[in-house]
Amino acid sequence: MDYLKGLNEAQYEAVTTLEGPLMVLAGAGSGKTRVLTMRIAHLITNLVDPFHILALTFTNKAAKEMKERIAKVVGQSEARSLWMGTFHSVFARILRSEAHYLGYPSNFTIYDSQDSLNVLKKVLKDSNIDADLYKPKKVMARISNYKNNLITVKAYLANPELIENDERANMKHMGLIYQKYVDACYRNGAMDFDDLLLRTNELLTRFPEVLAKYQDRFRYILVDEYQDTNHSQYLIVKALASKFENICVVGDDAQSIYSFRGANIHNILNFKKDYPDAVTVSLEQNYRSTQNIVNAANVVISKNVQQFKKNVFSDNEEGDKIKVYRSLSDADEANFVASNIWELHNTQQRKFTDFAILYRTNSQTRAFEDSLRRKNIPYRVYGGLSFYQRKEVKDLVAYLRLLINENDGEALSRIINYPARGIGETTQNKLIVFADSQNVSITTVLGNLGMYAPLLGLNNGILTKLADFWAMIKAFQVMLKTENAYTVAMEVAKRTGLIKFLKDDQTPEGISRLENVQELMNSMQGFIEEQQQLEDGDPSLSNFLENIALSADTQNDKKEEGDQVSLMTIHLSKGLEFPVVHLVGLEENLFPSFMSSSTREELEEERRLFYVALTRAEKQAFFSYAVSRFQWGKITDAEPSRFLSEMDTAHLEFINPAIESRFVNHSGLKSSIFDDEPASPRFFKKKEEKKTIQRNEPLPTAQNLKPVATARIINPSGASSEDIEVGDQVRHDRFGVGEVLFLDGTDPQNIKAKVKFQHEGEKNLILKFAKLTKI
Numbered sequence: 001m002d003y004l005k006g007l008n009e010a011q012y013e014a015v016t017t018l019e020g021p022l023m024v025l026a027g028a029g030s031g032k033t034r035v036l037t038m039r040i041a042h043l044i045t046n047l048v049d050p051f052h053i054l055a056l057t058f059t060n061k062a063a064k065e066m067k068e069r070i071a072k073v074v075g076q077s078e079a080r081s082l083w084m085g086t087f088h089s090v091f092a093r094i095l096r097s098e099a100h101y102l103g104y105p106s107n108f109t110i111y112d113s114q115d116s117l118n119v120l121k122k123v124l125k126d127s128n129i130d131a132d133l134y135k136p137k138k139v140m141a142r143i144s145n146y147k148n149n150l151i152t153v154k155a156y157l158a159n160p161e162l163i164e165n166d167e168r169a170n171m172k173h174m175g176l177i178y179q180k181y182v183d184a185c186y187r188n189g190a191m192d193f194d195d196l197l198l199r200t201n202e203l204l205t206r207f208p209e210v211l212a213k214y215q216d217r218f219r220y221i222l223v224d225e226y227q228d229t230n231h232s233q234y235l236i237v238k239a240l241a242s243k244f245e246n247i248c249v250v251g252d253d254a255q256s257i258y259s260f261r262g263a264n265i266h267n268i269l270n271f272k273k274d275y276p277d278a279v280t281v282s283l284e285q286n287y288r289s290t291q292n293i294v295n296a297a298n299v300v301i302s303k304n305v306q307q308f309k310k311n312v313f314s315d316n317e318e319g320d321k322i323k324v325y326r327s328l329s330d331a332d333e334a335n336f337v338a339s340n341i342w343e344l345h346n347t348q349q350r351k352f353t354d355f356a357i358l359y360r361t362n363s364q365t366r367a368f369e370d371s372l373r374r375k376n377i378p379y380r381v382y383g384g385l386s387f388y389q390r391k392e393v394k395d396l397v398a399y400l401r402l403l404i405n406e407n408d409g410e411a412l413s414r415i416i417n418y419p420a421r422g423i424g425e426t427t428q429n430k431l432i433v434f435a436d437s438q439n440v441s442i443t444t445v446l447g448n449l450g451m452y453a454p455l456l457g458l459n460n461g462i463l464t465k466l467a468d469f470w471a472m473i474k475a476f477q478v479m480l481k482t483e484n485a486y487t488v489a490m491e492v493a494k495r496t497g498l499i500k501f502l503k504d505d506q507t508p509e510g511i512s513r514l515e516n517v518q519e520l521m522n523s524m525q526g527f528i529e530e531q532q533q534l535e536d537g538d539p540s541l542s543n544f545l546e547n548i549a550l551s552a553d554t555q556n557d558k559k560e561e562g563d564q565v566s567l568m569t570i571h572l573s574k575g576l577e578f579p580v581v582h583l584v585g586l587e588e589n590l591f592p593s594f595m596s597s598s599t600r601e602e603l604e605e606e607r608r609l610f611y612v613a614l615t616r617a618e619k620q621a622f623f624s625y626a627v628s629r630f631q632w633g634k635i636t637d638a639e640p641s642r643f644l645s646e647m648d649t650a651h652l653e654f655i656n657p658a659i660e661s662r663f664v665n666h667s668g669l670k671s672s673i674f675d676d677e678p679a680s681p682r683f684f685k686k687k688e689e690k691k692t693i694q695r696n697e698p699l700p701t702a703q704n705l706k707p708v709a710t711a712r713i714i715n716p717s718g719a720s721s722e723d724i725e726v727g728d729q730v731r732h733d734r735f736g737v738g739e740v741l742f743l744d745g746t747d748p749q750n751i752k753a754k755v756k757f758q759h760e761g762e763k764n765l766i767l768k769f770a771k772l773t774k775i
């Protein structure tokens with residue numbers, strides 16, 4: 001039994017105590033998942049039929065990895081018979097075989113969130129309920145919440161408190177809507193995600209013989225990440241385990257990060273109450289990370305009031321300090337991360353899979369994707385599409401494509417009725433058929449509505465809508481002649497109602513979509529600025545579109561798994577580990593998120609997220625934050641995250657000691673981490689005397705077009721200026737570090753610099769705009 005050899009004492013106890021309830025409550029990286037895996041292997045070695053073992057994981061990926069490891073110990077065929085997967089996947093399987101009890105066909109459809117939303121919208125429409133008052137996503141979130149708390153329609157209608165609560169929220173029709181939505185799903189032979197849990201509960205409570213069957217089947221139950229189970233999941237596990245009580249749960253209250261989805265941290269805290277005889281094992285040694293990382297994480301999480309005090313230590317090497325990078329902008333931050341990955345890849349022979357970039361919100365991927373792509377570093381965005389593939393991004397891009405090429409039929413069909421403007425599918429089909437019959441494009445029809453109207457067979461109301469739509473597109477095109485791409489795109493986003501449409505949706509997904517649109521605008525702003533700095537730059541809309549079309553394409557080629565950097569939200573990184581982690585965007589309002597820092601509970605959850613993020617790192621962790629970011633086209637100042645100031649500086653190393661250490665943190669106090677930073681020696685280095693071109697100096701004549709030797713960089717804010725000369729090392733906030741090869745020009749306002757960048761090659765920059773800093 002070699003697999004037992006690698007376990008420490010506490011782990012050994014947890015793995016070998018096979019009977020009775022057992023809880024492992026322990027910090028990150030202490031081997032909880034490993035214990036679960038080995039325990040399953042041990043059960044099978046001790047002749048428990050794998051068919052009797054149910055293991056529930058948080059993601060399918062985790063289940064797959066666990067199965068592979070178990071197979072190594074007990075063999076493929078044994079491992080294959082295990083019941084292992086997420087709650088949703090396992091119980092969908094059970095529901096299929098028992099569907100007849102609930103009056104469902106066994107081939108019932110599983111609705112994803114979009115499907116369920118469509119059904120709900122239809123319900124609202126058919127019942128003449130104003131979708132403006134009853135925002136479908138908001139209604140859906142309420143229904144989901146009921147279901148996860150096992151409040152069926154019947155229970156809802158019998159509960160005056162719930163009804164009153166909804167009435168107070170101006171939603172007195174909730175009961176009716178809930179009922180109709182459930183009926184509609186049922187009639188369609190479909191279950192939504194929440195039904196998979198709710199119906200399982202129903203199955204197990206209403207039909208004792210079914211409960212008995214599964215209790216008898218699942219004699220050994222194991223649950224990973226127990227701290228993030230919701231009420232519905234909790235009840236399922238409790239019901240199934242109540243006969244044999246061979247239940248083993250592992251978790252970490254400090255990593256409970258899904259309360260916004262109804263996860264209930266009390267499930268783990270109450271385990272002892274549910275099973276008074278439970279054995280509890282605590283694991284204290286972290287095997288994943290260096291001492292420095294573990295200690296740093298402990299300091300931050302200790303600030304939470306609500307938690308079990310746990311001891312976590314590491315016996316691994318002390319390791320490097322966490323490097324903190326202060327960047328000037330989001331582009332600078334992304335550039336730092338990509339360069340750093342490139343460097344470690346080359347100097348430490350690290351594979352790209354060794355790296356993770358973790359962020360708080362999805363829209364942050366854009367800058368990192370751009371900078372990784374520039375350096376040809378392969379990457380993969382987990383848990384979602386790569387930025388330019390996201391629907392809301394593509395929608396706005398489709399409008400912009402249409403402005404450039406009005407015959408772009410695909411773009412047209414994407415947005416002709418988005419956001420909804422009453423040009424439905426029937427109308428669109430008529431247009432297509434008609435255009436075909438006349439052998440012209442739809443655009444031609446729209447452009448000549450007056451002429452075609454009598455032949456189209458559409459009523460006047462619809463014709464007006466089509467005319468309005470086309471007039472709007474035409475107006476944008478006119479605007480494009482005088483305004484820059486950003487201004488036009490912003491106008492498009494506003495006038496088409498796109499922004500309002502997204503703003504109305506206050507669910508986490510809706511907010512994330514709006515953030516993506518904002519990020520697309522930021523990317524455009526950055527693009528325009530960059531092009532203006534290049535001598536042969538082209539800041540036009542069509543050049544921007546061409547650029548992102550190319551980037552979307554390169555991403556398509558990289559769907560398969562390979563040696564790639566992982567990009568994911570912190571939420572998705574739970575349970576995973578990477579040798580090198582970049583935790584980015586450490587700024588107030590971004591992390592902690594402005595949405596979740598108003599109450600102490602919310603803030604504590606953000607802090608747990610921070611703990612999760614940091615504890616993913618095995619060898620090295622890098623933190624970064626920007627001092628300014630674009631927001632809807634404006635540069636806004638950002639403050640370093642309070643989590644940085646909650647750390648002990650002993651664990652940190654500032655890569656570029658803040659030139660200005662006069663940061664004030666959120667509490668209005670001087671932030672401790674910035675107080676005792678050593679001043680940058682470079683900053684205080686006395687400037688060498690250099691010959692500079694001054695305005696009042698005679699300039700080289702046009703005939704004498706010898707490259708100028710030195711030029712002065714005027715800081716855009718006018719606050720300071722710096723001289724550069726050929727041979728200097730400079731930093732550009734997008735292209736990174738490079739060497740000045742050549743300076744050229746006679747007019748100090750128009751000096752060009754040829755710079756050879758380490759990763760980007762040679763660029764001809766217009767100095768006045770290029771915002772170079774000398775290093």
Ligand SMILES: Nc1ncnc2c1ncn2[C@@H]1O[C@H](COP(=O)(O)OP(=O)(O)OP(=O)(O)O)[C@@H](O)[C@H]1O
Nearest residue numbers: 006007008027028029030031032033034287288575
């Ligand atoms: N006794 C041990 N000896 C050597 N390595 C170990 C031991 N226990 C765990 N590890 C290793 O430590 C790392 C962390 O283990 P594991 O992922 O099981 O921790 P965890 O407690 O589940 O972490 P998290 O809370 O992040 O989910 C893994 O790489 C695992 O293989």
Ligand SMILES: [Mg+2]
Nearest residue numbers: 032033034575
């Ligand atoms: Mg784990």
